[in-house]
Amino acid sequence: MSGLLSGYRVLEVGSLGAACGRFLATLGADVVKVEPPGGDAARRARFDWMARNLGKRSVTVGDSQLRELAARADFVIDDLPARRRAALGLDHATLSAANPGVIAVSITPFGSDGPYADWTGNELVCSALGGTLRVTGYEDRAPVKEAGDACVFHANGAAAAGAMFALVERARSGLGQHVDVSVQETAASRCTNGVLAWQFDKRAMTRTGIHISYGAARVRCIWELKDGYCFHALMSGRIGAPANKALSAWMDELGFDNPMREVDWLAYDRSTLPADVRAVWETAMDAFFRSRTKAEIAGEGRRRGINAVPANAPADILSDPHLAARGFFQEVEAEGRAIVAPAAFVRAGEIAPAARAPEAGEHTEAVLAEWLAAPAARPEPRPRSAGPALAGVKVLDFSWALVGSFTTKNLADYGAEVIKVESATRPCLSRIDVQVGVSRAGQFDDKPWFIHMNTGKQGLRINMKHPRWREVIEPLIDWADIVVENFSPGTMASLGLDYASLKARKPDIIMLSGSVYGQTGPLAREWGVDGTGAALSGRLHLTGWPDRPPVTPSAVPYGDVVLPPYMAAAAAAALDHRRRTGEGIHIDASMYEVCVQQMAGAMLQAQLDAAPERLGNRAPEALFQGVFPTAGDDRWIAIAAEDEAALARLAEQVGQGLPQDLADFEARVAAWTAPQDGADLMARLQAAGIAAGVVQDAAELVDRDPQLAARGFLVGADNPVLGAFAHQGQPYKLSRTPARITTAPGLGQHTETICREIVGLSPEAYAELAAAKLFE
Numbered sequence: 001m002s003g004l005l006s007g008y009r010v011l012e013v014g015s016l017g018a019a020c021g022r023f024l025a026t027l028g029a030d031v032v033k034v035e036p037p038g039g040d041a042a043r044r045a046r047f048d049w050m051a052r053n054l055g056k057r058s059v060t061v062g063d064s065q066l067r068e069l070a071a072r073a074d075f076v077i078d079d080l081p082a083r084r085r086a087a088l089g090l091d092h093a094t095l096s097a098a099n100p101g102v103i104a105v106s107i108t109p110f111g112s113d114g115p116y117a118d119w120t121g122n123e124l125v126c127s128a129l130g131g132t133l134r135v136t137g138y139e140d141r142a143p144v145k146e147a148g149d150a151c152v153f154h155a156n157g158a159a160a161a162g163a164m165f166a167l168v169e170r171a172r173s174g175l176g177q178h179v180d181v182s183v184q185e186t187a188a189s190r191c192t193n194g195v196l197a198w199q200f201d202k203r204a205m206t207r208t209g210i211h212i213s214y215g216a217a218r219v220r221c222i223w224e225l226k227d228g229y230c231f232h233a234l235m236s237g238r239i240g241a242p243a244n245k246a247l248s249a250w251m252d253e254l255g256f257d258n259p260m261r262e263v264d265w266l267a268y269d270r271s272t273l274p275a276d277v278r279a280v281w282e283t284a285m286d287a288f289f290r291s292r293t294k295a296e297i298a299g300e301g302r303r304r305g306i307n308a309v310p311a312n313a314p315a316d317i318l319s320d321p322h323l324a325a326r327g328f329f330q331e332v333e334a335e336g337r338a339i340v341a342p343a344a345f346v347r348a349g350e351i352a353p354a355a356r357a358p359e360a361g362e363h364t365e366a367v368l369a370e371w372l373a374a375p376a377a378r379p380e381p382r383p384r385s386a387g388p389a390l391a392g393v394k395v396l397d398f399s400w401a402l403v404g405s406f407t408t409k410n411l412a413d414y415g416a417e418v419i420k421v422e423s424a425t426r427p428c429l430s431r432i433d434v435q436v437g438v439s440r441a442g443q444f445d446d447k448p449w450f451i452h453m454n455t456g457k458q459g460l461r462i463n464m465k466h467p468r469w470r471e472v473i474e475p476l477i478d479w480a481d482i483v484v485e486n487f488s489p490g491t492m493a494s495l496g497l498d499y500a501s502l503k504a505r506k507p508d509i510i511m512l513s514g515s516v517y518g519q520t521g522p523l524a525r526e527w528g529v530d531g532t533g534a535a536l537s538g539r540l541h542l543t544g545w546p547d548r549p550p551v552t553p554s555a556v557p558y559g560d561v562v563l564p565p566y567m568a569a570a571a572a573a574a575l576d577h578r579r580r581t582g583e584g585i586h587i588d589a590s591m592y593e594v595c596v597q598q599m600a601g602a603m604l605q606a607q608l609d610a611a612p613e614r615l616g617n618r619a620p621e622a623l624f625q626g627v628f629p630t631a632g633d634d635r636w637i638a639i640a641a642e643d644e645a646a647l648a649r650l651a652e653q654v655g656q657g658l659p660q661d662l663a664d665f666e667a668r669v670a671a672w673t674a675p676q677d678g679a680d681l682m683a684r685l686q687a688a689g690i691a692a693g694v695v696q697d698a699a700e701l702v703d704r705d706p707q708l709a710a711r712g713f714l715v716g717a718d719n720p721v722l723g724a725f726a727h728q729g730q731p732y733k734l735s736r737t738p739a740r741i742t743t744a745p746g747l748g749q750h751t752e753t754i755c756r757e758i759v760g761l762s763p764e765a766y767a768e769l770a771a772a773k774l775f776e
Contacts, residue, residue: 002350003028004573004585008074009371013066013090015042016079016183017107018052019149019156020163023345023566024075025055027573028352032367033058034066039360041643045621047608048149048601050334053357054341060361063088065368071098071376075163077105082112092178092735098376103166103176107152107159109691111182111733114710120691121184121640124617124625127151128638129693130187131194131701133627135554136543137207142627142636143695144551145617147542150558153598155186155731157565162732164572165389165414169737171579172391178735184693185713185731192728193435193555194698195714196448199725200436204697205555206634212531213555214271214435220282221531222540222549223289225310229549230289230297231535232308234270234281239429241265243307243527247285250304256288269441271434307527311550314538314602315611325521328593330354339607342597346563346589347518348570349577388415389737393575396480397421397457398497400428402530402560403514403567403591404486405453410568411482412456413730413739419476419754420457422747423464424776431747438722445721445746452728454744455717460755461748463776464495468769473497475759477505482571486514489524499586508584510574512567516559518590530591533559537595538602546614559591566594623647624662627695628670630678636695637678639669639685650690702726715741751775 006028012021013034025031033056043049061069067089070076078090085091085106092104106112109121110129124145127133132151137144162179170176193213194205205213210222212233221233234244244265251258259280292301294310301308310316318340323329329340333356344351393416397408405428412418422428430450432441439446462472477483483502485492492498492513499511513519516528531552534540539558544550567589574585596603602612617626617638624647625640641647648658651665654672659665673681678694685692694700701708708714711733714726720743730739755761761769769775 003352004349004570004577005029009072010075010077011069011073012056012077014079015040015049016152017077017105017156017159018042018049019153020105020107020159021056021077022052022054023156023160023569024163026344026352027348027570028350031056032069032363033358035060035360037361042621045601045619047605048621050357051341051600051604054332054354055352056358057363057367058358058360059364059367061364061368066090067098069367069371070095070102072371072374073099073102075103075105077107077159079107081108081118083118092176096176099176101170101174101176103163103170103179105159105163105179105181107155107181107183109183110707111185111711112180114707116184116707119686120689121693122622122625122642122691123149123152123619124622124627124638124640125691125693126183127187128627128636128695129705130184131191131696131698132187132553132556133638134695134697135191135194135205135207135556137551138209138548139207141545142617142629143207144544144627145619146553146558147539148599148601150598151183151187154190154562154565155181155183157562157569158186158730158732160569161410161565161572162734164569164576166734166737167576168393168572169389171576175736177737180733180735182711182731185708185711188701188708188713189728189731190556190558190561191698191701192449192452195702195728196436196452198698198702200438200448204699206697207551208554209551210549211554212552214433217271217273217275217278219270219278220285221552222311223286224549225289225297226291226293228294229311229540230294230308231311231531231540231552232289232306233529233531234268235307235529236268236270236433237266240268240270240307243305244268246304247306247308250306251284251288254288254291257284259284269434302526305527307529309528309532309535311535311540312538313541313611314599314606317536317538317596317603318606322517322521322523323593323596326518328596332356334604335608337608339604341604342593342600345566345594345597346570346587348574348587349585387737388740389734390414390416390572393417393482394480395419395482395484396476398483398485398487398492399514400486401430402453402557403563404484405430406561406564407512407514407567408457408484409453409455410565410730411571413741414734414737415740418457419460419750420454420745421460421462421464421473423462424747425463425465427747448722448725451719451722451744455727456740456742457745458750458754459745459748461751461775463774466772466774466776468772468774471769472755472759472774474505477502477509479758480509481575482510482512484512488527489513489515489519503584506584508578508582510571510578510584510587512571512587512589514563514567514589514591516591518593519588530557530560533591533595536592538599539595542599542602542612542614544614545616550614559595562598563589563591563594624650624665626666626669628673630673630676630681630694632678635678637673637681638693638695640691642691646690649688650685653685653688653690717741717743719743720746748775
């Protein structure tokens with residue numbers, strides 16, 4: 001057996017779920033794409049389409065053959081409105097009558113239910129209604145979209161996680177279920193900072209251009225160089241101190257004005273530094289960075305450890321020695337030429353070869369012969385499983401900060417028993433970052449940011465530098481199915497907890513390692529943050545207006561939150577693979593690499609056409625789109641027309657014929673929308689079949705969006721310290737085994753229970769270890 005999903009069949013209908021299908025193909029599944037004669041409309045954006053459809057097969061079939069193929073599939077992925085899905089017989093109720101084990105995965109702009117379920121939308125419109133657009137761009141201009149398909153790609157990761165969780169559950173029950181994903185809700189799930197600022201401080205975040213927000217503070221992170229731009233942010237305390245000190249020393253050596261020379265970096269707090277002091281610092285840093293080149297930042301700056309990286313163009317990535325050392329690229333054919341494309345989303349065993357993207361209907365005859373030769377799948381009836389999708393799965397969680405915490409949140413919310421290992425001597429960054437007024441420095445359990453990321457887990461407090469830590473941790477290794485960590489590579493090995501050591505103790509263990517650069521390669525042990533992946537992958541370079549420096553979303557991470565669902569999906573696929581083979585596996589996940597995967601279309605364009613550049617709010621998949629003013633202070637609406645029919649409907653609303661000059665039409669649309677109420681205009685345009693969405697802030701996400709409310713975007717839960725408040729749910733819904741959201745643990749809240757009931761310590765043994773100060 002090669003590939004975690006070898007032997008499974010995936011039928012993909014439509015284009016919105018193409019990244020999910022591509023992810024499953026990299027894990028060895030046979031993915032067949034259903035297209036109309038001549039190909040689906042998404043082929044217009046040819047580079048993105050090619051990147052998302054490598055390694056798949058394509059068929060052109062009628063409705064009856066489509067249903068026959070679906071009856072033989074393990075997974076059916078679609079992007080159809082619920083009514084259209086039912087009319088084709090692709091709704092889960094109809095599919096399961098012929099194939100009880102089928103897992104139906106729907107990825108749509110707003111989900112399959114709720115008041116907006118029949119609305120139309122695309123990347124721009126979903127980012128507007130999902131809150132991410134609101135915090136991206138400059139304050140003196142319209143909000144501007146992130147590069148590529150950021151929200152859709154994230155939703156595909158959520159779909160993959162849901163599909164794999166349903167697969168794990170199917171092994172118990174024999175039954176499939178419906179996985180329903182909303183792109184809008186997935187976008188909103190990234191807005192945790194804004195949601196918390198509104199819930200606790202009634203403070204609405206907005207776009208901050210070249211800055212990112214930490215609480216009420218704005219920290220500059222994008223700097224102009226001699227020949228481009230770089231990402232760099234001063235981080236707080238012990239985590240940021242070495243890099244901050246290195247930058248200060250470099251400025252001194254080169255003779256630059258340096259107001260940071262005497263700073264105690266261990267005491268520095270990015271959330272509380274006075275704004276006037278920060279302004280003086282940033283003026284000096286600006287002069288320094290303008291004197292450097294991209295090569296100097298990537299070379300000398302990296303050698304010094306200043307935690308700055310150049311904002312790569314897509315073509316720069318092709319010659320990255322780190323990615324080359326990791327074998328990240330595979331050679332493929334595209335438009336008659338040999339080029340390279342990203343291979344893996346995450347490294348989970350053997351990666352399937354990346355065959356070229358198919359021609360429309362190219363494999364119809366072969367697929368029909370293979371798939372229809374066997375009868376439709378009809379597994380033996382079994383008792384319905386009780387409990388959540390991941391019931392019985394045991395996870396030992398060494399993670400901290402965002403990537404690992406969000407990964408294990410996915411697992412815990414769907415029923416895995418997750419034990420989070422922490423200590424007061426090395427607390428999670430989210431336990432110490434003061435971002436809202438209710439939180440206090442020096443307190444560990446009053447940070448809602450931590451609570452959002454760690455729902456459903458148990459808390460174990462243990463000092464891993466204590467000489468007796470193995471007495472507790474080793475029995476937990478024996479207990480666990482999965483071990484998760486996101487330390488710098490080498491940290492777990494220094495403790496004797498690397499995969500080789502764990503496998504020697506427990507051969508079928510599954511280990512997930514998440515980091516910025518991955519576990520191997522020349523940069524593996526380099527330190528980085530969310531913005532590092534954005535800069536290196538080309539995301540930063542391509543986000544913003546062509547006449548201004550690139551921008552990054554304010555307080556809305558990307559790599560930190562988009563990698564976790566793909567990691568969780570790989571973990572669940574590994575559980576199924578272990579069930580079938582008895583084998584464990586080490587999953588190596590890189591934030592940098594998953595960001596490159598999101599930007600794969602731009603990389604293909606750089607090899608096959610002119611180098612891509614920043615487009616503002618325009619995009620190749622839409623004939624016309626933009627963000628336009630509406631009545632009120634800083635109020636906007638996103639409008640998109642993906643083809644001439646939609647453009648004609650929009651022109652009719654505006655009061656003119658089909659436009660010939662799109663730039664002139666853009667100005668006319670802006671003049672037309674400016675005096676109108678955004679919500680009323682959105683409803684009228686949607687009623688006319690035009691994709692439109694107001695640009696929402698966190699207050700609207702939390703208090704006023706009827707679609708998010710209907711789908712349970714936030715779930716009420718009590719917290720012992722902060723009381724009752726709405727916790728963040730999951731944007732993917734499993735029809736039979738939904739997520740269950742409970743509050744996060746206090747530091748060490750379950751230590752004694754874990755030690756007594758799972759580790760097996762006697763009361764006397766536990767008391768002795770407590771007296772020896774192991775549980776600190």
